[in-house]
Amino acid sequence: MRILIVEDEEKIARLLELELTYEGYEAVKVHDGLDGFTMFQKEKWDLILLDVMLPGLSGIEILRRIRSTGSNIPVILLTAKDSVEDKVAGLDLGANDYITKPFQIEELLARIRAALRLSHQQGDSDTDSNWLQFSDVKLCEDTREVFRGKDFIELTPREFDLLAFLLKNARHVLNREQLLNGVWGYDYLGDTNVVDVYIRYLRNKIDKPYSQSLIHTVRGVGYVLKDEQ
Numbered sequence: 001m002r003i004l005i006v007e008d009e010e011k012i013a014r015l016l017e018l019e020l021t022y023e024g025y026e027a028v029k030v031h032d033g034l035d036g037f038t039m040f041q042k043e044k045w046d047l048i049l050l051d052v053m054l055p056g057l058s059g060i061e062i063l064r065r066i067r068s069t070g071s072n073i074p075v076i077l078l079t080a081k082d083s084v085e086d087k088v089a090g091l092d093l094g095a096n097d098y099i100t101k102p103f104q105i106e107e108l109l110a111r112i113r114a115a116l117r118l119s120h121q122q123g124d125s126d127t128d129s130n131w132l133q134f135s136d137v138k139l140c141e142d143t144r145e146v147f148r149g150k151d152f153i154e155l156t157p158r159e160f161d162l163l164a165f166l167l168k169n170a171r172h173v174l175n176r177e178q179l180l181n182g183v184w185g186y187d188y189l190g191d192t193n194v195v196d197v198y199i200r201y202l203r204n205k206i207d208k209p210y211s212q213s214l215i216h217t218v219r220g221v222g223y224v225l226k227d228e229q
């Protein structure tokens with residue numbers, strides 16, 4: 001079990017490293033937010049202990065970036081005593097748990113065990129499946145499952161491929177040609193209107209029932225997946 005510790009207070013970081021190593025985990029500590037995110041991307045971890053107040057990048061920003069990669073890795077936030085906002089923001093962004101400093105090491109260890117147990121039950125290992133995620137839409141390329149928030153969305157194979165292509169190109173405006181080539185393939189000889197038809201099918205399932213639309217029309221150009229108006 002590999003645990004990444006992102007904590008700028010050297011004393012706390014060293015204590016965590018010692019205790020976790022003693023418990024049989026492989027623990028690595030970094031002291032800066034940017035290094036923390038780089039280490040997350042570079043190596044394979046089972047859990048991250050993430051301080052909120054960090055130089056470089058804040059813990060909340062690191063968490064946002066981690067989740068926007070589609071990773072479900074368990075993250076436990078280390079927060080200061082009075083920072084209710086950080087806790088709320090952290091949990092909203094998908095932190096699994098938080099612990100307030102100063103903490104009892106036994107309590108932290110118990111929470112780490114609980115988070116790891118839950119993550120294994122859910123089979124959330126990042127290597128298990130290929131998730132694409134944008135905003136609250138999640139798509140698994142291996143199992144071909146799609147979720148918006150907690151809702152399971154049933155899509156036809158073509159709708160699925162179209163959504164996957166949009167997710168891979170999120171925030172980039174795509175014209176009909178690009179969508180046709182990406183989803184239907186270069187040898188498709190049918191009507192280009194098929195793109196508009198399938199975008200409509202997809203909107204009915206992914207956007208219509210929800211308050212925030214993600215698929216936007218760019219007049220005269222094409223479509224873009226984005227989460228702002």
Ligand code: CA
Nearest residue numbers: 008051053054
């Ligand atoms: Ca700190």
